[in-house]
Amino acid sequence: MKPIFLVLGGLAAVVAGGVALSRMTGEGPQPVVAAHAAAPRDGRVYGLGTVEARLLSRLGFEAAGTLSEILADQGDRVTKGQVLARLGLxxxxxxxxxxxxxxxxxxxxxxxxxxxxxxxxxxxxxxxxxxxxxxxxxxxxxxxxxxxxxxxxxxxxxxxxxxxxxxxxxxxxxxxxxxxxxxxxxxxxxxKLTLVAPFDALVIERARELGSAVAPGGTVLTIADPATIWVTAFVDEALAGRVEVGQAAEITLRSRPGQPLAGKVARIDLENDRVSEERRVQVAFEIPLSPFTLGEQAEVLISAKRP
Missing domain, CATH: 1.10.287.1700 (Helix Hairpins)
Structure with a gap:
């Protein structure tokens, strides 16, 4: 039992010393404050998200086979109906x-x-x-x-x-x-052994190479329409009620700090994230972003209506 009394006595001494110190300095115990992202002082609504494409397709063949031709690569611009790849014919x-x-x-x-x-x-x-x-x-x-x-x-x-x-x-x-x-x-x-572009697009990823075995539905190329690039941002639901489609926004990409780009709210999701308590807002660029990198982090400031 003596060790327990000794520990308790030591803790009491530490507490007493802390109280005495606070009296000497004139400062009481400091409350713990949860950290939050600083809200813009100009009343705009802040959102953090990533660059995405509204129109993005992962293209593959409906039949199995071996790639005998692949005619497009990452970064290539393709037009609707253009042949992109073929299986053995x-x-x-x-x-x-x-x-x-x-x-x-x-x-x-x-x-x-x-x-x-x-x-x-x-x-x-x-x-x-x-x-x-x-x-x-x-x-x-x-x-x-x-x-x-x-x-x-x-x-x-x-x-x-x-x-x-x-x-x-x-x-x-x-x-x-x-x-x-x-x-x-x-x-x-x-x-079905010939893969063609369903719309004018930019090739984002080439997932297979010449001679690769391809299963039905397996992705060979990923393409996106550059005109549909936007930022998918997450906004605190406490502020989301002020956001409306068509409102002006300022977009700052992580790769271009200090270079804000003009945008506007294009779509607001009808369902909140139940865990993070945030609403997803899509912000389109006023001038199509070029070049772009899908998944890049971006911050948006939306000129929302005043509360």
Missing amino acids: ADQQARVAQAEAGVRQAQAALVQANARLDRARATRDQRANVNQRRQTLASRGTVSVEAAEDAQATSAVAVADVAVAASDVEAAKGGIEYAVAKLALERALLD
């Missing part, structure tokens, strides 16, 4: 050629089926005339009944042949539709 091009041959074959089959139908119709008409004459002659007793019956049967067979030939024509038409659809599918698969 040889196998799929062969399938397209095979499908094209299938269409030609189906078209030839239709021509042949129509020719057979025309011949069957001509035979039907000819045998119908023969049958009509035989029936007339049989009724007069000029030809035998057997001959008339043979003519009638032959005419009926010719009519059936026309029906079969007409069915063959319809089947040939269906064959063409199938071949054309197959060709469209193979061409669509071929198109």
Whole structure:
């Protein structure tokens, strides 16, 4: 027990000494004050954020394959529809050629089926005339009944042949539709092996190199529209109520200290961050920023309305 009493006694002595010192200096205990970012004295609302792109796409292929061409690199400007990369095309091009041959074959089959139908119709008409004459002659007793019956049967067979030939024509038409659809599918698969720019943009990142194996959906290039560069800033929710779309703002990039750039509030999120109690505000540049670095830290001062 003695060690405990000794410790307690020592603590009491330290406290007593502190009280005595404070009395001698005339200063009482100092309260602890939480540190906060200094608010601008001119009433503007402060926000801290990063440079981002509103329109940013991570491009990849819908099919798996090996990169045989990559035609764009980081920093390149590309235009809508421009070819950026390709996977190996040889196998799929062969399938397209095979499908094209299938269409030609189906078209030839239709021509042949129509020719057979025309011949069957001509035979039907000819045998119908023969049958009509035989029936007339049989009724007069000029030809035998057997001959008339043979003519009638032959005419009926010719009519059936026309029906079969007409069915063959319809089947040939269906064959063409199938071949054309197959060709469209193979061409669509071929198109999926070519990566094109969906809009005018700047290449931000090249994630794959020539010869790389690519999985469906894997990012090959990241592009952004330079005209949509803005700062995504976080504003204290206690001040966010003063911020409105269209208000003027001043943007200072970390790489350009002392060089504020003009901007304006372009969008205000409808949901606060529940942890930091901040609201996200997008501030666009009045003059498109060039060059820019995505993710760079930036400070904004918004000329918000007075409370």
